[in-house]
Amino acid sequence: MLRLVARRARAQWPLLAALLAVAVVGPTLLGICALLLTRTAEQALETAASRTTSDQIDVTAYTVTVRGEDARSVADDTRAVLTSALAPFATTTAARASSVMRSFPDAGAPAVAYLSGVEDLPARTQLAEGRLPRAGAVPAESVVLESTARRLGLKAGSRVRLGRELTDDPDEGIEVRVTGIVRALPGTGWERDPLAATGHDPAYRDGRSAQPVHAYGPFIVDLADLLGGGSVLDRLEITAHPDLSAPDVRDLDTVTQAVLGADRRLGRTLGDRVRIQRVASLLPSTLLAGHEQQRVTTAAVLAVAAIGLVLTATALALAGRLSAGVRGDETVLLSALGVGRGQLAGAALIEAGVLAVLATAVAIPASSALHAGLTQLPPMDGAGLATPFAVNAAQVLSVAGGALALAAVLVVPSLRTPAAGVRGRRELLARSGADLLLVALAAVGWWQLRDQPAGSGSPIDAVRVLAPALLLIAGSAVTLRLVWPALRGVERLAVRARGFMVPLAAFEAARRPQAVAAGLLIGLGCAAATYGIGFDATWQRSQQDQADLAVGTDLALTLTAPPAAGQGGRVGAAVGGEVSPATDRGVAVGQWLGGAGDPPRLIAMDTTRAEALLRGRLNDGRTWNDVGAALAPPERAAGVPVPAGAALSLVGKATGGTPLTVTPRLLLQDVTGLRTPCTGAPIPLDGKAHRLPDCATAEGLRLVAVSLPFAIATGNVGTGYSNFLDELPAGDSRVAVTLTVAGTGTGTGTETGAGTGTEAGAETDAGTGAGRGSAEPSWTATSAGPSPGQLGRPAVALTGTSAGTALKMTTTVALKGPPDAARTLVATAFPAPGPVPVAVSARFAAEAGARRGSQLDLTVGLARVQVGVAEVLPAVPSAPNAAAVLADFDVLSRALAVSGDFDVPVDAWWVGRPVRADVADLRLGGVTTRASETARLTGGPLRAGLPAVLRLLVPAAVLLMLAGIVLHVTFDLRARAVEVARLRGLGMTRREIRTVLLGQHVGILLPLLAAGAVVGALATRLVAPLLVRADTGAAPVPEVLPVWPWAAEAVLLVGLLAGCALAVSAVVVVQARRADAAYLRVAS
């Protein structure tokens, strides 16, 4: 039998070569996929890890309240725990510590101060004067921030005495010598300084006193001095940064688990030496997210591999059937000579086995070479995934397994013995059953895909992997059934033709027993190729949509520290375009805090410029302008202009014998709409003018609100930490406070009141009415919660004088009640906004049970804000997967201001239509653009495999399809050579014969290609949106829209048709040339 196989192989080597060529494609594709899923996947994880930013992988341990004698050991042990958790990666650590507040008697007013120690100080500060402190000096050396130095009149060489620690067991104070003055560099962790590196807080509250006090600091000493100096540490933070420049995926997994357990380990290690300890890091979630992304990519790669295998199996089934047909006579002869079915099967198995071995031998290097080539092309090379030629075990196993499985497909047709009648009918029945089974499986697959969980973390399941292949093959099988009736229709039309060529071509196409495998391969190949392009376009579009919605705007600058007034102007100068402050933070909705770790989010920005600022797809033809119009305030707040450097002063008087103080807070709005508070020191209402320094810090500021929290001067002003009064006050005190902004007043003003009374009518101050889209200035006074009854008849009057604009606020302060009860008058340049109109995401609406018109209470920070649902959106920009609320920044800040909360939350700058993106130099925080997010989603190391493998599917499908066509046409024409010769005998010229043959094959190809394109389009429409997942593995937001790229598909189809026609033409021409008398010499 071996000899027979060998001899037959020698005689039929072209046939076997063709079979081998087809058999190589599938295993090669499998080999590439195996390499993508193993070698490239590991490399992708490692590359992604090496590209992470510090904030994604740093591990920070926070410890709170550390006794002085324990400080050094706590620091050392904490470093050890972190370093151990990040082993085997090399780790660098950086520590920062702050002492508890100490009294600061030398400040001249009730004040506190604190010490800090910061490692790597030269990288975090810029020395303005003097030098950095040295360790071990006596007294301890220190540097201070410029603002601290300015307020305290410090310079290099100054000595400062810090008082006792404000603890239960205070020490005796400490003296430091100032050796230099520094500026804090943004983006270097100063946002976690107790005073956020402002250097001074004139109204510091830490809960120890009823009244705010001045706070100064940090006095930055050498960290070792601080740790060994015996000071109680209020907070100690140590950040460990692992070196992931050359990570190993197994080490990453080890570190992930270790960091997850580091918190408990630190707690066990530190014991009661600290009051609170916590380890925080995004490293585990970053690495786990990487695995999730990889799982999504893996599922897609496997789905493509499944399609490729199905295609190859179909091609091989066709090839096997054709070769069996060619060998039919031989098989009959061998059977007649007494060769049994077993022996025939043995020969077929030997031949298939040899083919499988050869296919494996060819496919392994081919897949390695193609994989290496693929990784050199976009997007994989851009993702850092370029790899050299390589072979691994998984690839070899996949290739060999695939080749063997495909060889089995080849064997089956060769085992059949030619027969007709009953078996033919049985085959038809089986085929119909197979079609029905395929359709049923495809329907189940689609149903499962449709009902797959929307969340992340779902494992790779067979349905998701096989569903596309099932749908494509079922669709192709069903449409194949429709092709033949269509050809019959063509035949009926052709019969009326007068000539012979057209009818004969039509008759041949319609009546000749069709090779189902060939039709299926052509339809399936076309469907797979068109689907590959459609899915790629759909995936790309979805990633872009997701990026648009995730960023929410064109450029988002996420701030690491609250912005200062005028910062928006710097951002605008750097990038151009429309700049708006933006809020993006978690809120509570009534008692609802959202899911675990997934609180409802509040997004606020300037909705009057919604179209320019907001990005993300909206449904129902709505535009962001439409949404913005429903949220925006009716008019801009005018406020009082505060020129840069303008002198602000405040004078207040109070009736009665109880001394009162006020700690004024001003709310200033800059040109970008940013509203920042400026807080003054506590001021006695003594009839004297007091300056409010450091408020007019930028050009274009406008005063839009003033908060006057009145307090009873309790007599504790010397210490700041005693709340005892000898005698509780009683009665009322009528107070009048006038805030004057120098150099801005030119006329008269208005006086209005709210709450319990109004004092006067309105007058207009033209000098304060300027501003884009602003209304006439109209100030409103109110008594802010939570005890509005503590103030009576609040009123405000705006007057313009030659000295400036004066804002006179009057009220009656009820002195009864707790001394620390809130007695806050708030004057605003706008009326109370009422419920803030908001647009909520569909998820928010579903989970909170909200709908248009609903009114809800949001807790923003510590303030409660009533909102009214004006719109329900599919998703809110920048919070695509969240239960989110979109509000206008202006209206939100108005609502907060009216409630006395001037700390308007600002978390980012949003820029619409920027002309540049070089905002990183400002070092204000992380920058994200739609383009960068799209690039991350489509070309990141963990994502690039998917578009790459999709682009592999298209040529593979085309290649297999063309190979199948050539095989089919070749075998068909060989089998019909005598018939072709007879046509010549009838008097047809070779040209006419070629025309008939071409017409016949193209007549079959056209509807098959059309059917394939229809199946590809349907699969793109029905399946592609269900297969696209977000990088988290969850269902993408916004909803995926199927994309059918007409131009690319048209090019593909034209190319396919041309390729098919070319392939068929080549075979037909050769066959027509051979169809001479030689085939007619059958009787000689």
Place this chain on the structure above:
Amino acid sequence: MTGGNGGPLVSVRGVHRRFGSGATAVHALRDVTFDLAPGTMTALVGRSGSGKTTLLNVIGGLDRPDSGTVLVDGTDVTSLDEDGLSLLRREKVSYVFQTFGLIPVLSAAENVGAPLRLARVPAAERERRVALLLELVGLADHAEQVPGELSGGQQQRVAIARALAASPRLLIADEPTGQLDAETGLSVMALLRGVVESEGVTALVSTHDPTMLALADRVIRINDGHLDQDPGQRSDGQVDQPSGTRSHGRLDSDGRGDS
């Protein structure tokens, strides 16, 4: 009935045809010369491999001789190009093959109508003629059946009807009864004899079957590429005198060819 110039319809002169070259060359035809008179039925007999089919193919323009000339109805077949040969086969020469040569996807009527479609005969005329021909071969009731549904004899009848469809001057039949049983073969030959007489067509029929020779007007014997012509016999007792000087067909005394 005569040829184009009143002479023989087919005139073969000094035809040589060789396959291969060198020592392994096979001389299929060696200096073959003969004429066929119009309206006659000539039987070509010889053993397998004697060159019968090659001679038929050369006359029908399916093959080209290495030398010599073949005139069919005054047309020099050997000088025609491919298109000319196709035109010749379409208008003047028809074939009947041993394996019937029907196109399997076409019905009997469509097979018969194929030459008429090639000649772009109007549909009505085509249908009329197809019906007549099927009637002639006795298959009027099988017009819509495809070859696979017909018996061998019926298929050969369809093939004959198709060969006659375009009213050829010469009908070449290569072993038309080779795949038929004796009775069916005889009926097919009788049919050929009949259409020669009724249609006035000239028929050149190769056959192994000596019983068929009786129906021929003339018998030409070919042996190893040489034509060994015998005066043969006609139904009317006359003998066609072959024009060839060296190749003469010959019938046995009992009228049986020695193929």
